[in-house]
Amino acid sequence: MAAEKVRVRFAPSPTGPLHMGGVRTALYNYLFAKQQGGDFILRIEDTDQTRFVPGAEQYIIDSLKWCGIVPDEGQGFGGNYGPYRQSERKEMYRQYAMQLIENGHAYYAFDSAEDLDRVRQMAKDAGSPNWQYNHVTRNSMKNSLTLSSAEVQKRIDAGEPYVIRIKLNRNEEVKFEDIVRGWVSVNTNNMDDKVLFKSDGMPTYHLANIVDDHLMEISHVIRGEEWLPSAPLHVLLYRYLGWEDSMPQFAHLPLLLKPDGNGKLSKRDGDRLGFPVFPLEWHNPESGEVFSGYRENGYFAPAFVNMLAFLGWNPGTEQEIFSLSELVEAFSLKKVNKAGARYDHDKTRWFNQQYLRLLDDETLAELFTSYASEQGQEISVEKALAIASLMKERAYFIKDLWEESQFFFGGVEEYDEKTLRKKWNEEARTHVAKLRSIFSNIEDFTSANTEAAFKSYLSENELGFGKVGPGFRLALTGKGMGPSLFDICAILGKEASLKRLDQALEKLP
RNA sequence: GGCCCCUUCGUCUAUCGGUUAGGACGCCAGGUUUUCAUCCUGGAAAGAGGAGUUCGAUUCUCCUAGGGGCUGCCA
Incomplete structure (x- = not known):
């Protein structure tokens, strides 16, 4: 286990655009893999066929590419452990569910969705908000634990729909060591008999992710904190499938929180608060709704990535600007924080400014x-x-x-109203007119020459820059603020500059 | 409600028992600049609360509070 190759996966479900929290998870996976000389794999978790969204998978791939977080292997990138879409691996899962039934760690359940709704509702009415299909309630449900084996066989032969559930022991402490959180422990009394295999013939996430991680020889599972509660279930699955010795190490990442109020960052927050939550613009194919993206808003991908890297991790030094390869070098899962990180849009803008200057x-x-x-x-x-x-x-x-x-x-179409009111008067007009004629005599219309001419005009007339500058700027650019007047003159050129002064003298009161 | 996780300036964070608790974003003030921006200098701003361990706790333990996640034949 110590010498095994690092292989990590990013496993989004193609139910919509990948939001920045997902990108960060992908990023941390990528950074860890690259640093360890390992592989970064993209796997598409599309076991819920009812939530399929066209274009989402391509969006995920395009987003990762834009960020420079390119998978070594996976959906859209080839590799020897494919297919990398779970829907295409459908046939592989059943045998593992059967294996669990055979060794007594799973069972058939024939309760319909309506049956379950009813039971849950009844429990709720009785004041218990959290009915679970567990080691006690399963005894009063329709499953292969309560039905005779003949009856079970009869139902299966008759084509009656069924699911396969894991069978948890009661009062068993399940522990595992998380790289960012340390030891986490849960008692099976607080867990339920999760469905592993659905009546449509597809596995649930829980089964599929264990089977695939095992078959794909994943060494580390780096995912969001929302998976922490089901991690013990996954540990049990490795155990019951006989794979505990090669079980990947877990690292559950803190969530990205919304900038205001409570809760995790959601897709609605961005356009509500004026920033993108998605890397790329997304057009919802069903509703036609558009969600803005960092790329379309003019962010540099490396700035976006740099910002994301620092949401939940930092190198422990005072350096903040890191290229992707510098991040690879500096990254450490051990230095990932435990608490959720609130997104700060001002900081993101600052990162972009830093990259622009670079x-x-x-x-x-x-x-x-x-x-x-x-x-x-x-x-x-x-x-x-x-x-x-x-x-x-x-x-x-x-x-x-x-x-x-x-x-x-x-040219100048309009003049800043406030500056016009405050700075334009008879005196300003006179200065502009005089400077216009002085400037018309400058042969080489460089910034240095116009500046020298301007300044000598000021000193000859014992004037401060503030007396003349604002009016001149208004005449030249129509604005009350901006960069050096002489640099502007040089870029405009002599002809255009004079023309603008003429226009101002003519148009302004 | 139950379970799990978390808790240092407004925000992101540093601190591996002894620090004037550091940095960054943002904010404020001063300086530079014709103006704005930049830049420079300075400032305000934090260990949730309570016990315990210890010569000494931000740091270790427990309790409380608060926050987050999960609680689906969704991932």
Whole structure:
């Protein structure tokens, strides 16, 4: 067991888009696998055929790829342990359920869904909210423990639907050691005889995940905390199937909590609070509803991944910016926190800003150019580079570069009302007019030259920058704030700059 | 309700019994800047409560409270 190869799996069910909590689970699996020189496997858990959502599986694959968390093996990625879709493994599960029946650890149950509803309701009416199919109640239900074997056989032969349930011993302490939580212990008296095999011929998650993890030689099960309560059941299944010696190690991850109020982050929270909860935009094929995605909102995948990595884990140093390969190196399941982590959108934005700054000007200019192009604006490489480097420090997203630099394109259409009211007057008009004529004489219209001319105008007239700057900016860009006026002049060029000053002198009061 | 898990600044977190309890986001103030942003400096801000163990508990144990998860022929 010590020398066995690390093999971990991410096993989502394709019932909708993968949300960021799922992505983080995948990420931790990936980081652990890569660090240990192991394999990361994608398995699709589609044993509930009633909840199948078209497109969800592809969405999961696309999301992982976008994040750079690419499986070594699994659905869509090949491998020697396939198929990797549980629905395609359907025939493999029955024999294990039968094995459990034969060795006395499972039994047939013929109670219909309606029967169970009725019993649960009766229990509830009697003041007990939690009826369980367990070691005491099973004695009054229709199953192979209460029915004669002839009767059981008769029902099966007649094609009567049945499920197979695990048979738990009473008052047995089930313990296992979780990598993040330490020893966890549950008594079987508090567990129920879970269905392992459904009447539609499909296994439930519980059976399928044990069989597949065993057959796929999974070494570590890293999953969300919502699975903690059923982990003891899984331990028992390994035991009853005779696989306890090669049972994977468990690591149950803390949940991602919503930023406000209580509870875990859910798909509705994002659009309610103004941030995406999904990596990629998702169009619900049935309702037509659209859920926003990080990618479409302009987040860099590495920033998104970096942020997720820190929700529930940290390296113990003060470094916060980590590339995926640095995360692989630094990651440790032992340093994963136990308590749920509340999502903080401001921090996510900050991560994105950090990644934007890490980009060199050329790359930034390229991204800016293609963004502008999508908006219908073609920009020369030279101009894109100038604008990108000028605006870089004030941007969180590529789209900020575009939105904050609108005044570079297509002239000034309107003037900021507040600045106009406060800063534009007869005096400002005079200064702009004079500067216009001074600027018209500058041969080489560089930032340094316009600045020198502007400053000497100020000193000659004993003026402060504040007297002239705001009005000049308003005339040049229509705005009350922004980057260096002279850099703007240089990017606009002499002709366009003068034209704007003329326009302002003409249009403004 | 039952069971399981959890509990350090508003948020993410560091601390492997002895620290002025550190960092980051956010917030506030000051400085730089024509302005805004950036940047720099500073500030406010935390061990849920109660017992116990110990020379000494944020750290170990227990109780209480609070939070979360699970409680389906869903995963």
